[in-house]
Each structure stands twice: as structure tokens, then as C-alpha cells.
Amino acid sequence: MVVYTQPITVPPAEAALFLVVTINPGKEGAVRSGLEQLPGLTRSVRYRLPENHLSRVVGISDSGYRRLFDGPRPRYLRPFQALEGPRHKAPATPGDLLFHLRAKTTDLCFELGKLVMEALGDSVTTQVEVHGFRYFDERDLLGFVDGSENPTGPPGDASVYIGDEDPHFRGGSYVITQKYLHDLTTWQAMTVEQQEMVIGRHKQDDVEFPDSVKPADAHIVVNTITVDGVQHKIVRDNMPFAEIGKGEFGTFFIGYSRNPEVTELMLQRMFIGEPVGNTDRILEVSTAKTGTLFFVPSEDFLDNLPDAPAHPDTSESTAPPLTMAQLKEGIANEGFK
Template identity: 50%
Template sequence: MTDQSDHSWQRVPIEAQSVDAPLSRSAVFLVVSIADDDAAYQNVRDVLSGLSDLVKTVGFRDLNAHLSCNTGIGAAVWSRLTGSATMPAELRPFRPIAGSVHTAVSTPGDLLFHIRAERSDFCFEFERQLLGLLGDAVTVVDEVVGFRYFDSRDLLGFVDGTANPTGSEMAGSTQVGQEDAAFAGGSYVVVQKYLHDLDTWGSLPVPAQEGVIGRTKLENIELADAEHGQKSHKTLATITDENGVEHDILRDNMPFGRPGHGEFGTYFIGYSGRLWVIERMLERMFIGDPEGSYDRILDFSTAATGVTFFAPTRPFLDALAD
């Protein structure tokens, strides 16, 4: 059952960032920290307020490249950067989750730039100019270049993002509504970099892989939920509240890798109007449901990072330099 009970999103300003942009062919996930001085913070404000113009400057060369950049701000720098002690209601640092076998780690990060385009050169050029403008005001904490892999598959060979909301459900799932009116139209964003052990995964027979994921590998057909015992990744990542209402998030995950370095992974990025939905999903994956029955995909995919941000509306960013 999809969440249709809260229609507050229908009054959300239309100037939200490009959260609902279709999955692109290329992406850059850039996490940075801000230097601890007032000049650095002012420089960051100036750059963030001009991001819309920078997208136009780079993107005009080919409008069909559909260049976009979503920006998220972390809890630790929110007040100092925005000049306001009032924060989005659920914004907090990423909470590490220690299961019986695997841990969702918490790692540093003050700002997230989620850069997307149909051409990798546009992502590259935008990032180059962005970092040039930010200069010494920031330090790069993590930089991942993602790509679309065949028919939107991850490097484990399965289609990713099948359960994403679409159409009229998109805003209700991804945007804060009037329950937090000062930040309506914004989105909570959680990012994690997962590194895959493809050799061990590849040694599993396909039916066993399908049991872990909860879908068929070739056709992407959803398998029935297990009534008892080990639940699949698909089941554990489905969040239903106490009223039986299912809450979706938007995943814009991308594969990444460097075969020469033996590095293969998936960059998870989830957008939601309710941070607790993503947090509960990760708790079910790492702790298990019931406890100890964790998501078996974690035996092959290790979470190397974990950071939480809030992506405010575009007018909010534009006004930061004022």
C-alpha cells in the first residue's frame, strides 16, 4: 500500500531542487568539509547562492545533456552556514548502526553535491568549475564518479531502483510538507558508498542471488516474500508504519568502479521527506528483522561511508549570500 494519506506535499513550493530528475547516464557524488573560519563560510554561501547560474553556464553547451546539481547541507554546519538556529525537524548526523555482523558506519561530510548529466564531460566540467570557485574553503572528503550500467543494473547484475515512486507519488515521498513548513519542498538525503566482493558474489548460483535480492536476475520480477526465516533485501528495504502505510524513498543509486584497482561498488543515495524512513530501512538491513537476521547482501557489500544531509529548496540556496 502506497502512502496516500498525507497530501501536504501538494502545497509545497515548486522551486524544489532537481530531486525528481530521471536517472542520468553519468553522475558525480561529491562530499566536502568546510574550513573552520568565517571567510570560508562566506565563500561557500556565495558559491551556493550562484549554483543555478553555474548550471546554466556549463549546461548551455548542450541542453540535451540535462545537467543538474542537488546540494545537501549537514547538521554540523547548518546553523553557521545558514545563520539560523532553526533546523529541519529531523536533520541530524548519520547514526551508525552496529549489527551482529555488519556495521553502517558514520563518516564526515558538511556538504553534498549530487551532479547529474547525460554526458560525463558535463559532470566533469561542472565539478571542475565548482571546486575552483570553492577553493581552499573546502576539502574533498569523498568523490565518486558513477555511471549507468546497461539497463539500470548494479554491478551485482540486478536492476536497481525498481521500487522508486513515480508521477504524483514523487513529491509526497521525497519532499517535506507543511508539517515542517519552514523547510517545505526540501528533502533529506542519505548517502553510503558500498564496496562489492564480486568474486564471492559471482560464486553464488543465480537462484541463491535471487533469494538474497528478492527479484529474478534476468527479468527483474519480484519474488514472493518469505513467510518465515531469512527475508530478502527487497523485503527488508520496504518500510511500513504502524498503520500499515508503506513509505517510499527515491533511490538514485549508481554503480562505480576501477577494475585496475579491484574496486567495484554501488553509491547509495536516498531522498525522502521523512528521514526516519531511511533510518528504519538501514536498521532493518543491518540489525535484521527479527534481530540477527540481517540483509544477506551485506555479506557481499560493505558500507564504507555514511552521511546525512538536507537539500533545501532552490530559493533557500539562492538567498544564502544575502
Template identity: 40%
Template structure:
């Protein structure tokens, strides 16, 4: 079965102007009730999104949501499971660790206005709040010129438009039961902005591997050996494997808390995991200024899979 963008959730490159990431934990007080609420949410969430698109036309709205491994096992014990859905295993490097943190339900909303993100999450939580607690909620924003909070253009090497579907959507060769689904890896970083801003521009460029102003890539001999765009690249037999990644700035500036929420969508988590492993085992220079405080893997179901949940097929 071929991939079909019409049957997928919004897992393409679209960072948005305003963004909310929400990670929830199931209370697990009553399995039958929890299953009924998730059925209801699977059914109503699309209507809520469509209604908001009408209300906000022509402004774009993008939403993706899904399940962590433990939530899938709990809610759908008799269902097949996406082949690569598991709890993220921490990656311990010589200097830094990509930690693993819990998450049962993950929601990623982006829109032009924060009021739209608010309205969507508020309506979603009207359904989910009775059966969940909040593990993390992060409000992000688009920085000037689409730059990351550390000042560099974000997503230059991302696959664009329809091409991104080839990198994010599962096809029948990978997992026939879950075609048009996707894996989402979410990782929240807190930055040492004073230290980063204390570097000379040319030293920042060597750390990232690109020119700060015009975004051109540096020559290899100009980069540090552990420059970010070297150690975050996944290449097998001379072929570069890609994912769709978004680095979303967030900040509480009065409290001197500033960071990046990284979300990576892919058709196979293996590629993302290799990128992370290389970053942490080779001590990506950016990690000297960026500390991961979360790390969770989720499966983003296709609309066909959500229909099976709505109809109760996976509960039998």
C-alpha cells in the same frame, strides 16, 4: 504551503548516464569568509547549471547539493534548522554496522556525458576549493539496462515522475520553514564481487527477492527471510512508506574495487533510517557481499532557502 517542484532541487529519480558524488569538509579557518563563499556559491551555482543546460541542450542535467548538520550549525548559527538534520548515528547489527562518516557539503551531479559532470564540478570547486577539503569523490556510471552492478534491475519500486515529489519534498505539515527542501542520505558500499558472482543465479535471486532476468518479484516463500526487498521495506500499519533511491555503480576494475553508491532522497529521514535499521539489525543477505564505507545525512535546501542564504537573512 503546497510543495512546488519548480522551487526544489533535482531530488527525483534520475540516475543519469554519468554521475559524480562529492563530499567536502569545511576548513573552518574564517567564519565570515566561509559564509561569504557559501553565499556566492548559493547564488552562482544555479547560473552555472543553467549555462551548462544551454550548452548541452537537449541532454538532461540534474544537480542537488546541500549541507551536513555540523556545517549548518557553523555557517548559519542564528538560523532555524531543518527538524531532522543531524549527524547520522551508526547502526550496529549482529553482524554488520552502518558506519557514520563526516560531511559538510554534498554535491550530486548526473548527466549524459562525464565531461558535463566534470565541467560542473570543476566550476563549483573553483568557488568552494579555497574553503574546503575533499572527504570523498566518487565517479559513477549507468550499467547495462539500468541494472545495479550486481546484475539486477535497479529502482523498480521507486515512485516515478511527479509522484516522486510527494516522497522527497518537505511540505508545510512536516517543516513549514523548509518547504520544498529534502533530506539526502549517502552511503558508499564496496562489494565482494568474486563471492557474489560465485553464487548460482537462483541463490542471487533469493537474496535480492526478484528474478534476475525479467525483474519479477519472487513469491514470499521463494525468498530468504532476510532477502533485500523484505528487510529494506518500511511498512507501518500495513502502509508502505517510500523514498526515492538510486544505486549508482562505480569501479576501478584493474584494482578489483567495485561498489555501489547509494543515495536516498526523502521528505523525512525517519523513513530512511527505519529502512537502514531493519537492513542491519536483520542482517540483509546482501550485506554478506557489501560493506558500507561511508554514511552521511545532508539537507538539500529549496531555492527559497538558498535565496535566504544569498540575501544574508540567516546570518543575522
């Protein structure tokens, strides 16, 4: 049976809007009504300028899913795991729904975002709103190309879309988001050679350093996930953002994966270190301000929402966080590459 997926593995956009919202008490029915309008709203705005390639992805968190839907749950859906390492912290922050809007131009992202929020009305409260933009040749505000290791084509689809391991949610995905702020004053005081050792790549041409040269705590070393000899990748669609008047410059990290444990293991390696203390050098200049995990359902799911629960579950999840060893075991046992 053909399953229609949300558009995750698409070419990099030039503009993006990220909205993370929470559901207000007693407003679950209104939110479901708003979600039912999403496919139609997306088609209406996209049709006005089809050449600008508007796309929309909606994600639902553990808390949002328990409040909105009855029946089976996605296998790996759980709250974002906050991390506190020897020097750096990755906070967990509120969020029931994620809207990730992308296009060639900002106007389409704005228009669809406005219509989505009008459809939801007073049923939600905005927790995060970030307007992303393309910065030169796909670079972040640190000046390095971002996302060049993303898998594409069939390998990209295999990395992000759920298959037979969770057949009820085939064609779905998971996404973890974090808002990072950069200390550009400290970063710009470093030489280009020092910056390159933080990342593990040449800044100008984006060529990766040989393994013999890269430090063990370089960004691309820490973020390479290999379990039992198999490298597991995610699809990043990070975007730079800035509020110049506030002096805030950053990257909105958004990583899609078929199994969120791959991204969770990546974050544990970044913030705690493997071994402990070997944390990602980029965190010396980049601070995580938010952290959320969402299930990304298929388009079929959105076109025919599951039944609402008789009594929305508003309790807090009590699931214990997974250790690095448990994450590795889960990834190894999953059986897909």
C-alpha cells in the same frame, strides 16, 4: 505560494558525480560565497548541451548547517547515525556538503563539478568523490536492476518533498548517502538461483518473487518499510562505480526522502535486523564504507541564503540515536503517506 524545488524526481541518468566535502576551519564565509554561485554555474553548463539533461542537487549536513546559517533549522536535520549490528557495521563519516550531479554524458558532470570546486577553492576538503555510470539496463555491478521500485509522478514528489509539516522548509528534502564496496569474487561464485534469493527477484527480468518464496532476510523484504499498514517509500538514485586497477567495485547509495526516519529505519533493519540478527543478506557481499545525512533545501533557499550565524557552531552534536521503535513512532505520527 509556489516553491521551486531541487530536481530530485528525475529520470535515471547515464552519468553522475558525487562529491562530499567538509568546510575548512574559518572558511564559512567563502563557502557561502561559493554556494551563492551554484545556480548560475548550473545554468551556464546546462545551457551548453541542454539535450543532455544536466541536473544538480546540493545537500547540507547538520554540522554544515550550524556553521553556515542562522535562524530556524530543518525539523529532522541531524548527524548520520552509525550502526553496529551482530555482523555488519554502517559507519558515520565526515561531510558538510553534498553535490549530486547527473547528466546523460560524463562531460557535463565533470565540467560542473570542476566549476563548483573552483568556486569553493581552499574553503573545503574533499572527503568522497565517486564517478558513477549507467551499467547496461539500469543494473548494479551485482547484475540486478536497481531502483525499479522508485515512486514516480505525484507519489514520488510526495515521498521526497517536505510539505506543511515543516513549512519554513517546504520544498526541501533529506538524503542519506553510503558508499558500498562489493566482493564480486564471492558473489560470482554463487549460482544465479542463490543470488536471486539474496535479492528477492529474478535476475534476468527483474520480476519480484512471491511473498511465500522470498526469504525474511532478502534485500527487498528488509528494505520494505510498512508502519501501521502504510508502506513508505524513498527515491533511490544509486549508481555503480569502479576503480578497476584497485579492484574496487561498488554502488553509491543515495536515498531521498521527505522524512529521513524512513531511510534510517530501513538501515536499522538492514544492519541490526528486525528481529535482531535478521540482517540484509546483501551485506554478506556489500560493505558500507561511508555514511552521511544531508538536508536538501529548495532552489528558493539557494537563491536567497539565510543569514550567517554571528558565531559559527563547530561543536559536535550530542543528540542520542533513535531506536527502531522511536523511528516507527515518528513515521506513524507524521501523518503523511
